[in-house]
Amino acid sequence: MQQIVNFLIRNKNFLLFLTLFCLSLFFTIQSHSYHKSKFINSANVISGGTYNVMNNINQYFNLKDENRILLNENNRLKSLLFNQQTQTTIPVEIDSLLEKRYVVTAAKVLKNSYSFTNNYITINKGERDGIIEDLGVVSSLGVIGIIDKTSTKYSRVLSILNSNSRVNAQLKNTNHFGTLKWNGQSPKNAQLTDIQGLANISIGDTIVTSGNSIIFPKGILIGAITSFKLIETEDVYNINVELFNDMTNMGHVHVINNKDSNEILSLNELNE
């Protein structure tokens, strides 16, 4: 017994080092799998609060850009509205609360990164604004990510620039669908895999979200095809997609809550 205690005392530095190193390795490994990093995330009071204070100062510097983005989006929506083919008057809804399938919350980006292999975004809306895990996040130009962790006031978004991110996507004109991933290289590009070899694709085609997942509504823009390669053995395409969103420069985002998600999820559970 005496010897064990002596050994512990003699090697206390090394043992402390080993314990702390293993602890941080444990955190690291947890952070590499989706939805597992429980303790270490920036959606907490200290880091969220600090980023919030900094953001309150910083936001004045890009008001001009934000205005331009807003104007462009308004412009796009107006042109969609005016060019609608069936000019029907919008029917008056009896109870607008019950009819809405998607509830959209506006949020501000507090922190964004794009130089790591696993990037996260922190936004200033949390549980008290009705944000829960697995909601989709979009900007005016396209998909940004999926809510991954929430606290009372802040939440963390798993950016599409994250090697764990999987988004269900499809070709805009043909409905062939696949999975959008990121290989960790350039923040301008993402990779679309598992598109059927039968699909007729060409460079410049638009990629949008498919309605297959309950996270994003159908038809949200993602990017355009820059190059593609057919994998002969599996008969699927590997497509390089240039994102419409500038992931390095983000101001305001929208969180999309699908009201029917629980219903669809319970149906899917019945199937399994």
Add this chain to the structure above:
Amino acid sequence: MNNIVTINILRFTILILVQVLILNNINFLGYINPYVYVLFILLYPIKNNRLVFIFLSFLLGLFVDFFLDSGGVNAAACVTVAYMRPLILKFSFGMTYEHQTVKFNNAEFVQRLTYFTILIFIHHAILFSLEIFNISYFLLILKKSIFSTVFTAILCLLMTVIFSHKRT
């Protein structure tokens, strides 16, 4: 004694804030960021309680991890360099370290440069290999650690020169 404690507490908080609020937004050439917060480990007093030192380094890394959403990557790198620091000190300062008389402010430039570079390189190598966590990206890890080491070392040296208070 109290003076040293206050200086280190201040250094701890200021370095973390500077790191997460300013330096992590640099992204020079798309991926090079300096990690100047290591300066806390570099300049920690040499006569110290090693247990406290290792634990403080762990906390330092963990706080940076909290802000950057990086799991425990920074904590692991910090703990390792904190544990290895006596070895690196012995290697770069030689005899003066044995007599416990090293003062960073009036150490020779070359000695200080070797000390900084070795420690920072080890820190960055661990940091990036854990962050990428994939052996097939070995070259990317090496490239990132070398470029970031140069960047961090230059900034650290500059900061020590600017903030050194010479007693006259």
